[in-house]
Amino acid sequence: MTSAEAPSAEAVRRAVGAVVDPELRRPLAELDMLREIAVTDSPDGHVARVGIALTIVGCPAATRIENDVRAAAASVPGIAGVDVRVGVMTPEERRALTERLRGGRAARTLPFGPDSLTRVIAVTSGKGGVGKSSVTANLAVALAARGLRIGLIDADVHGFSIPALLGMVHDGRAPQPTRIDDLMLPPIAFDVKTISIGMFLRDGEAVVAWRGPMLHRTVQQFLTDVHFGDLDILLIDMPPGTGDIAISLGQLLPHAEVLVVTTPQEAAAEVAIRSGLVARQTGQRIIGVVENMTAMTMPDGTMLNLFGAGGGAAVAEALTAAAPDADPVAVLASIPLSSALRVGGDDGDPVVLAHPDDPASRAIQSLADAVEHRGRGLAGRSLSVTPR
Numbered sequence: 177m178t179s180a181e182a183p184s185a186e187a188v189r190r191a192v193g194a195v196v197d198p199e200l201r202r203p204l205a206e207l208d209m210l211r212e213i214a215v216t217d218s219p220d221g222h223v224a225r226v227g228i229a230l231t232i233v234g235c236p237a238a239t240r241i242e243n244d245v246r247a248a249a250a251s252v253p254g255i256a257g258v259d260v261r262v263g264v265m266t267p268e269e270r271r272a273l274t275e276r277l278r279g280g281r282a283a284r285t286l287p288f289g290p291d292s293l294t295r296v297i298a299v300t301s302g303k304g305g306v307g308k309s310s311v312t313a314n315l316a317v318a319l320a321a322r323g324l325r326i327g328l329i330d331a332d333v334h335g336f337s338i339p340a341l342l343g344m345v346h347d348g349r350a351p352q353p354t355r356i357d358d359l360m361l362p363p364i365a366f367d368v369k370t371i372s373i374g375m376f377l378r379d380g381e382a383v384v385a386w387r388g389p390m391l392h393r394t395v396q397q398f399l400t401d402v403h404f405g406d407l408d409i410l411l412i413d414m415p416p417g418t419g420d421i422a423i424s425l426g427q428l429l430p431h432a433e434v435l436v437v438t439t440p441q442e443a444a445a446e447v448a449i450r451s452g453l454v455a456r457q458t459g460q461r462i463i464g465v466v467e468n469m470t471a472m473t474m475p476d477g478t479m480l481n482l483f484g485a486g487g488g489a490a491v492a493e494a495l496t497a498a499a500p501d502a503d504p505v506a507v508l509a510s511i512p513l514s515s516a517l518r519v520g521g522d523d524g525d526p527v528v529l530a531h532p533d534d535p536a537s538r539a540i541q542s543l544a545d546a547v548e549h550r551g552r553g554l555a556g557r558s559l560s561v562t563p564r
């Protein structure tokens with residue numbers, strides 16, 4: 177390119193300022209990460225010298241940010257070379273940033289109170305192993321793929337499987353959230369901002385050794401100190417049953433909506449009803465039941481009905497009957513047994529993206545439809561329907 181006039185430092189600043197921090201998901205200019213920017217001459221042409229300040233030393237996203245900055249500066253017409261200088265914010269700059277990220281909210285306070293625009297949906301089940309985590313992970317990914325801003329808290333302390341289901345575990349280790357002072361940035365997979373109790377365990381430590389108050393504090397910390405940014409929906413993978421965490425979360429988030437997952441089996445249905453009732457006692461609203469592991473169509477067209485039938489409907493009916501004044505509870509989706517779903521879970525490759533035509537994926541998409549369109553607080557409001 178033969179450009180007599182040097183490109184302006186302002187043009188470079190605009191290009192670099194638009195680079196998005198992969199963890200904070202905001203442009204660098206907005207995060208005050210740009211420092212001195214100049215365009216100098218060299219025998220090979222115009223060189224952009226770009227200074228950036230990262231939040232912390234050894235920030236895991238550093239290489240990606242540096243590469244993106246280099247590419248953005250190089251894309252400015254007339255720039256022949258780029259020299260990126262990476263520094264780190266001062267404690268004062270960092271404090272100003274964390275304050276801005278909190279949007280004026282005081283440290284250690286709950287951003288998901290009743291006035292928040294984020295819908296909080298707790299996914300619960302009566303007993304373990306009914307596929308609650310698989311459903312939650314796939315639902316999160318399906319909703320994020322629709323462009324919704326999704327956060328996911330894995331509060332299933334006894335079976336924290338979300339990081340593995342979302343392909344975040346490498347060499348047996350879940351990723352560590354980046355910390356900027358007292359804010360934690362959730363790792364992101366498939367556009368889902370995810371935080372899990374499994375990310376906080378030391379090597380070999382078992383969470384069962386934790387005592388109740390410690391669990392309560394940790395879950396509370398997930399809600400107050402993790403910077404999810406603006407979310408449309410925060411999903412919470414609850415531990416199965418009606419234990420301490422369910423009650424803690426019920427108290428912290430009394431306005432949350434609840435999805436109850438069960439299998440078609442009668443025994444699973446009975447405990448699922450109990451967990452739904454406990455959620456309701458804390459004021460939470462049950463938005464529906466998901467029946468998982470329903471009959472699967474075999475290659476010869478016959479149906480394999482491993483876990484019986486009717487569990488979902490039984491839970492929905494019992495929860496409806498238990499609160500005649502509340503909205504009736506419906507079965508929002510029936511997800512068939514699917515080896516693609518199971519393999520996707522084992523490989524960390526969610527079935528909704530890996531095999532969108534699998535019957536389980538289609539059922540999860542219909543669940544996502546129901547969740548997306550069942551906005552919080554519609555109950556009792558008059559909908560403006562114009563007759564045609």
Ligand SMILES: Nc1ncnc2c1ncn2[C@@H]1O[C@H](COP(=O)(O)OP(=O)(O)OP(=O)(O)O)[C@@H](O)[C@H]1O
Nearest residue numbers: 304305306307308309310335469512513514518521
């Ligand atoms: N529809 C399905 N078809 C086939 N396998 C499934 C289905 N749903 C879940 N599974 C498998 O069942 C097992 C248990 O699933 P998952 O871990 O999601 O259950 P869970 O209810 O979250 O259990 P826990 O609460 O004990 O962690 C996993 O191996 C998962 O791949």
